[in-house]
Amino acid sequence: MNKKEEKAREYADGLMNSVKSYYVEKYGMERAKRMSDFDIYYVEQAYLDGWDAMLGGLLTNVKERQPDPNEEVVCRMVSNGAFVSGYIYQEDGKYKVATSPDFHFEDYGDYECDYWFPKPKLIEVNHG
Incomplete structure (x- = not known):
């Protein structure tokens, strides 16, 4: 299960x-x-x-529509189905993800993604 x-x-x-x-x-x-x-x-x-x-x-299929190149989004990795945040770019006919330099993520599928969605904005709540 x-x-x-x-x-x-x-x-x-x-x-x-x-x-x-x-x-x-x-x-x-x-x-x-x-x-x-x-x-x-x-x-x-x-x-x-x-x-x-x-x-x-x-989810948006990356082949149908891509985000703005400067927009950080949440992407689904082809290799393992993991979701990571990063920037989508195209290389050798494939859509790939560039993650932030301080983000450690090993992807042996060459960082290829297939779906994405906008990164949610967190709203700060003042409790007092």
Whole structure:
């Protein structure tokens, strides 16, 4: 089971436990017992489908559109699927990522990327 599937199971278990608690409180134990692994499976699938749809909507294929050369973005590496921040450039017909000099990252796939999205801006919150 990969990390995404583990998170889906964790989410489904938590949601189903909440629903069962509600059913026990509202309708009694007999109705709550009728909830099955089948129900949990569908909650997991909805989580996984939502995860994939969110990523699909967030990611831009580098062959379709590239960011501004001076824009630091988050890139998905072809070699291992890791996400790193850097600057996309084209070399020998491939889109590659140049990372900041102080960022240590070994990529044996020659720093080639296939998808990217804008680097999120962190908002400072004043708590006082």
